[in-house]
Amino acid sequence: MPQDPTDRRVVVTGPPRRARRSSGYYRPRTEIDEQTTLGHTYVRSLMRIQLRTGLTVFAVLALLIGPLPLVFAAAPDARRLEWAVLGFGLYPPLVLLARWYVRRAERNERDFVRLVEDR
């Protein structure tokens, strides 16, 4: 929460973008800029959620790719399947996973900015 409500009123009436940049007096921002323990806790929470997002998508990738060599080795007659999956089938899921990750990572960052800018 802002320390001085009247100050905050003034800032909000200005053009929104500039207001955000000049608002350096709210606590979380200051804590991060001055690298206090609390500031580090904020950064840590961002890192943790981003790492979790990355690991989630990576787990999906591992589950998708990992069993495939076993499947192909277990079914040596399924040559056409192997051609189709490795030649064409895997690329769309890879791109979709990437887009899903970017959307989530950017949302995490937006949420974090909203948190520390206290909006």
Added chain:
Amino acid sequence: MNTAYAVTAVALVAVATVLVGAFGLRISRTTSDFYVASRTVGPRLNAAAVSGEYLSAASFLGIAGLVLVQGPDMLWYPVGYTAGYLVLLLFVAAPLRRSGAYTLPDFAEARLSSHAVRRLAGALVVGVGWLYLLPQLQGAGLTLTVLTGAPDWLGAVIVAVVVTVIVAAGGMRSITFVQAFQYWLKLTALLVPALFLVLAWQSDGAPSHAFDEPAEFREQRVVRVDDTVDLRLTAPLTVTVDGTVDGREHAGTEVGLTAGTHRIDGGTRLTFAEGAEVPAAAHGADDALSPSRAESRAERPLYATYGLILATFFGTMGLPHVVVRFYTSPHGVAARRTTVAVLGLIGAFYLLPPVYGALGRLYAPDLTLTGDADAAVLLLPGRMIGGTGGDLLGALVAGGAFAAFLSTASGLTMAVAGVLTQDVLPSRGVRHFRLGTVLAMAVPMAASLLVGGLPVADAVGLAFAVSASSFCPLLVLGIWWRRLTPPGAAAGMLIGGGSAFLAVTATMAGYPGAGPWHALLAWPALWSVPLGFLTMVLVSLATPGRVPPGTAGVLARFHLPEELRTEVSA
């Protein structure tokens, strides 16, 4: 193949590359432009440039050749090359850009504030870069030999000269345009002929036994074996031989060959009947562009497939020419979006080599015998379409192949020259960068002339394995783990990367001939990547006092969105 068309195409590509580079040079004014294109390259241009740089000779020619010889298992290579970018995106892309470093050594120093680690990372970058440059130069030589019969050093020299001129003259801004241009050139050069080839296949009645194992001859075919080769037969085979097989001369007689290995002398002509199984060439076939040694399916255990997957998935993020490109993005969010676009672009490209591989199994199975499998992409248009049309399409493919050598080689030269300029040569500045460029290219050039016919093919696989077991732990732990220490990072890079390097070198020298040890050493990623991570973690935990004091601030800089950073708004 019509030599005149092919030479014209290769010359056109070289000239166009220099011209696009010169166009970039005109707008490359400042030193910042020179090194990082002033960090203003938007996602779309940058993504095309990253892809153009990444799709090397191994992708353009090597994958189709490998698939032709060894079947669909080899399609794990393009899948791994692509998925490597997904792993890079998940753990590295945005923080790496936000770190504000230009090269991997810069990153090491920014994160660990240690000059020793920086120097070690620099040595590894130069080593990996040179390893990766070598096959590009050799591939260029091979291509020019196949196309025109020119001596095989000529192609390497042409690539080396053109690349040195562009990089030294224009720097990063110029290279960005060149790379982006070459991505689209490479895509066109594979896509257009592929469309015609598929049409020709359709009008041929769409035979589909390309997917069967093993490949067969679909008509009677005479194969002339130029270099002495060992053939491995899985079943008895009857061929008409005109020449020497297993030391006995035959003059056009039918010979029944038993299952096993047979030596065919150079200059022998073999006539295979329709439907005969295509024998595989044993070790010794020239596979200069293949990212791995030619191994038959039988001796490729499941383990090797997983080793390959691990090396490509984790090796991509540490390749020096890949990493440098991320610093040209304006901010972390753009770096992420660039990576997604790259995934789309290279994924689209990799749909094409399997088509060539499959068609090659139908229409050019004899290439497996003569050891020219890498030339399959170059030769297919002439084989399947023929006439002027085939010649023109063949010339287009040849031009694309040269674009592949030029773009990857220039990206690698840029990265290696960057490290040499900053860490080896005395002072900074554009003139020293130019000196660094010449040095960066001269060493692999000399090596490629000296090593000549040795199987340097494995250099690409080696580069991936070394990068996966040294730079990958450094980047991932450096970005996500606050307790990493300089001794830990150095030990991890040395032990992980060093053991991968030694293992593959031992295999190339032919140390353990066969068996499980061979696979273990030929595909080291499966144990060397965990080893690198483990060493880095354990040594870091053992030296808790050496955690750099500014770690928390550095990590905040890596992870905080740009709009929250005070120094960025300035």
